[in-house]
Amino acid sequence: xxxxxxxxxxxxxxxxxxxxxxxxxxxxxxxxxxxxxxxxxxxxxxxxxxxxxxxxxxxxxxxxxxxxxxxxxxxxxxxxxxxxxxxxxxxxxxxxxxxxxxxxxxxxxxxxxxxxxxxxxxxxxxxxxxxxxxxxxxxxxxxxxxxxxxxxxxxxxxxxxxxxxxxxxxxxxxxxxxxxxxxxxxxxxxxxxxxxxxxxxxxxxxxxxxxxxxxxxxxxxxxxxxxxxxxxxxxxxxxxxxxxxxxxxxxxxxxxxxxxxxxxxxxxxxxxxxxxxxxxxxxxxxxxxxxxxxxxxxxxxxxxxxxxxxxxxxxxxxxxxxxxxxxxxxxxxxxxxxxxxxxxxxxxxxxxxxxxxxxxxxxxxxxxxxxxxxxxxxxxxxxxxxxxxxxxxxxxxxxxxxxxxxxxxxxxxxxxxxxxxxxxxxxxxxxxxxxxxx
Amino acid sequence: xxxxxxxxxxxxxxxxxxxxxxxxxxxxxxxxxxxxxxxxxxxxxxxxxxxxxxxxxxxxxxxxxxxxxxxxxxxxxxxxxxxxxxxxxxxxxxxxxxxxxxxxxxxxxxxxxxxxxxxxxxxxxxxxxxxxxxxxxxxxxxxxxxxxxxxxxxxxxxxxxxxxxxxxxxxxxxxxxxxxxxxxxxxxxxxxxxxxxxxxxxxxxxxxxxxxxxxxxxxxxxxxxxxxxxxxxxxxxxxxxxxxxxxxxxxxxxxxxxxxxxxxxxxxxxxxxxxxxx
Numbered sequence: 001x002x003x004x005x006x007x008x009x010x011x012x013x014x015x016x017x018x019x020x021x022x023x024x025x026x027x028x029x030x031x032x033x034x035x036x037x038x039x040x041x042x043x044x045x046x047x048x049x050x051x052x053x054x055x056x057x058x059x060x061x062x063x064x065x066x067x068x069x070x071x072x073x074x075x076x077x078x079x080x081x082x083x084x085x086x087x088x089x090x091x092x093x094x095x096x097x098x099x100x101x102x103x104x105x106x107x108x109x110x111x112x113x114x115x116x117x118x119x120x121x122x123x124x125x126x127x128x129x130x131x132x133x134x135x136x137x138x139x140x141x142x143x144x145x146x147x148x149x150x151x152x153x154x155x156x157x158x159x160x161x162x163x164x165x166x167x168x169x170x171x172x173x174x175x176x177x178x179x180x181x182x183x184x185x186x187x188x189x190x191x192x193x194x195x196x197x198x199x200x201x202x203x204x205x206x207x208x209x210x211x212x213x214x215x216x217x218x219x220x221x222x223x224x225x226x227x228x229x230x231x232x233x234x235x236x237x238x239x240x241x242x243x244x245x246x247x248x249x250x251x252x253x254x255x256x257x258x259x260x261x262x263x264x265x266x267x268x269x270x271x272x273x274x275x276x277x278x279x280x281x282x283x284x285x286x287x288x289x290x291x292x293x294x295x296x297x298x299x300x301x302x303x304x305x306x307x308x309x310x311x312x313x314x315x316x317x318x319x320x321x322x323x324x325x326x327x328x329x330x331x332x333x334x335x336x337x338x339x340x341x342x343x344x345x346x347x348x349x350x351x352x353x354x355x356x357x358x359x360x361x362x363x364x365x366x367x368x369x370x371x372x373x374x375x376x377x378x379x380x381x382x383x384x385x386x387x388x389x390x391x392x393x394x395x396x397x398x399x400x401x402x403x404x405x406x407x408x409x410x411x412x413x414x415x416x417x418x419x420x421x422x423x424x425x426x427x428x429x430x431x432x433x434x435x436x437x438x
Numbered sequence: 439x440x441x442x443x444x445x446x447x448x449x450x451x452x453x454x455x456x457x458x459x460x461x462x463x464x465x466x467x468x469x470x471x472x473x474x475x476x477x478x479x480x481x482x483x484x485x486x487x488x489x490x491x492x493x494x495x496x497x498x499x500x501x502x503x504x505x506x507x508x509x510x511x512x513x514x515x516x517x518x519x520x521x522x523x524x525x526x527x528x529x530x531x532x533x534x535x536x537x538x539x540x541x542x543x544x545x546x547x548x549x550x551x552x553x554x555x556x557x558x559x560x561x562x563x564x565x566x567x568x569x570x571x572x573x574x575x576x577x578x579x580x581x582x583x584x585x586x587x588x589x590x591x592x593x594x595x596x597x598x599x600x601x602x603x604x605x606x607x608x609x610x611x612x613x614x615x616x617x618x619x620x621x622x623x624x625x626x627x628x629x630x631x632x633x634x635x636x637x638x639x640x641x642x643x644x645x646x647x648x649x650x651x652x653x654x655x656x657x658x659x660x661x662x663x664x665x666x667x668x669x670x671x672x673x674x675x676x677x678x679x680x681x682x683x684x685x686x687x688x689x690x691x692x693x694x695x696x697x698x699x700x701x702x703x704x705x706x707x708x709x710x711x712x713x714x715x716x
Contacts, residue, residue, distance in 0.1 A: 088694060090694065090695075090697060090698035090701075091698075092695075092698075120712075121712055123711055123712040123714075123715055123716055124709055124711075124712030125708050125709065125712070207705075210698075210701040210702045210704070210705040211660075211698040211699060211701055211702035212698070214694065214697050214698075214701075
């Protein structure tokens with residue numbers, strides 16, 4: 001899906017850049033590189049690099065095609081940074097909503113492929129924030145548009161077309177929801193290799209949607225990067241509790257599985273326009289990290305049901321081996337209330353409850369008690385919200401992990417099907433399905 | 439499709455979607471009259487501001503709590519209308535109109551003076567006791583402001599840019615209700631900012647109307663939308679003097695209804711300088 005090729009011809013310092021790439025052994029040429037080479041100091045660059053020189057990335061030209069049956073940002077491999085922005089829609093009629101959806105489509109199509117902004121007379125505000133310069137690189141940017149249940153109220157005549165399971169998120173027993181960080185008419189999930197790329201995309205979108213969209217809350221996050229590995233599968237990224245997260249995700253290479261678990265289309269109760277879309281759940285889950293760091297390792301591992309260092313299940317093997325519960329009915333090896341065992345008991349028939357996790361870690365600031373405000377920007381996708389997240393979370397209620405976590409925000413959204421070509425726009429099937437008088 | 443051509447297509451697409459603004463061919467002397475008109479507007483409002491501040495500060499000094507409370511919002515309106523000019527004097531703007539958030543020690547900060555220091559006393563502590571010195575200082579500052587503005591040559595770019603600056607004020611501090619958090623008289627200030635912005639737009643409109651009628655139409659439509667929502671919260675429909683209800687009474691839906699037209703006005707009016715070549 002992704003174009004990983006470097007385009008040195010676009011780089012004004014092509015020679016230096018090539019030399020830099022050779023030094024790094026990057027861009028897929030690292031086949032023979034042993035693991036230890038990555039432990040050496042940063043590559044020597046013989047061209048001048050001052051303290052204020054921009055840091056160098058070899059992945060700025062990575063891009064994901066915008067058009068397709070599904071939006072990007074769901075099965076797309078997760079880059080290092082991400083953000084969820086929940087918005088209220090200010091447009092007050094269908095024409096305004098259509099203008100918003102068309103504008104979002106145009107901006108996302110441009111931003112995710114990269115290009116050059118027009119120059120303007122200096123007495124005007126510039127066409128762009130300029131934080132990435134006049135020509136922007138795609139940097140693996142994806143922007144994923146989803147709709148909240150509140151958009152299906154009386155304002156736009158969409159009520160009859162609401163996805164079957166879409167609803168306003170309600171609190172679970174361990175939640176302490178902050179109303180200023182919950183819900184929204186529309187969510188934007190913005191992901192890219194670097195943080196400045198997602199900030200740039202957000203500011204571009206805000207600049208182009210005055211009077212149509214108002215930011216309600218946003219949460220940014222990151223995932224720790226790992227060096228490339230050529231003989232073992234890339235491990236799952238770690239969360240701020242130090243555990244690998246997402247190991248048990250269904251395989252995104254398996255189309256049939258994705259059609260069953262992630263994409264809307266198999267449930268005859270769903271409106272046709274939803275086909276190719278997905279339910280998005282966002283949860284801002286605070287982690288009490290100081291307390292966690294004072295918990296014994298054995299207890300931490302029992303709470304998750306995995307080894308902390310390797311991510312392997314307590315029943316043995318390596319990260320991607322399935323846990324063995326069949327020979328552990330009493331939970332002597334993997335406690336019955338371990339997080340992974342509650343979330344997926346691996347019993348016959350449970351497959352339909354699996355969800356696709358795509359989380360980021362967040363770090364916001366400091367609480368009044370001097371403890372760090374950080375945790376998990378939990379994002380999951382599923383074809384059926386009830387069978388997916390809601391069922392799984394209800395199974396997790398009361399789990400021992402709750403002592404160390406507190407969900408404080410988020411919302412439920414429905415991710416629109418993709419825009420199939422440049423004549424299409426996100427949300428067109430929904431507007432068509434609800435058009436009157438034709 | 440090769441990567442190069444993809445990028446090329448994408449950039450061409452971007453060019454098409456960002457409209458290139460039209461620029462009116464405005465002769466520099468065409469600006470003289472509206473700028474002079476605007477100075478008259480500012481001086482007239484300053485005149486009113488001084489006399490209202492006299493009554494307001496007298497009420498505080500004489501310990502008339504209710505009267506001082508009642509005069510607080512109607513006095514501020516004149517300042518809010520002319521903020522683009524008043525703000526040119528940063529020292530006075532701070533001592534007249536700063537909010538407690540501007541100081542590390544908040545309300546207790548010894549440098550915190552002016553309207554919002556008095557607002558805290560009148561509406562939160564509900565007293566005039568101990569506020570005489572703040573009242574006297576405010577009067578001195580307001581008189582100082584008037585004499586400084588009288589001697590000021592109005593820079594056209596500041597005047598024209600003021601239309602957008604006032605809408606930025608509304609977008610940043612009025613919609614949220616943080617400007618007058620104790621008196622909840624935000625809608626008075628809101629109207630003052632809108633009046634001031636609209637005045638500037640009206641004065642310079644003839645210079646852009648022919649070049650960009652769609653722009654003028656859009657700005658007028660959005661001013662009308664803001665005015666219509668404001669009118670909904672007037673105490674007396676036919677009497678502007680009666681002012682507005684408490685901002686606490688403004689529904690979440692209406693606060694949201696303000697954000698749309700206010701943001702579009704801020705975006706549109708931010709191009710007014712460009713249209714006039716300033």
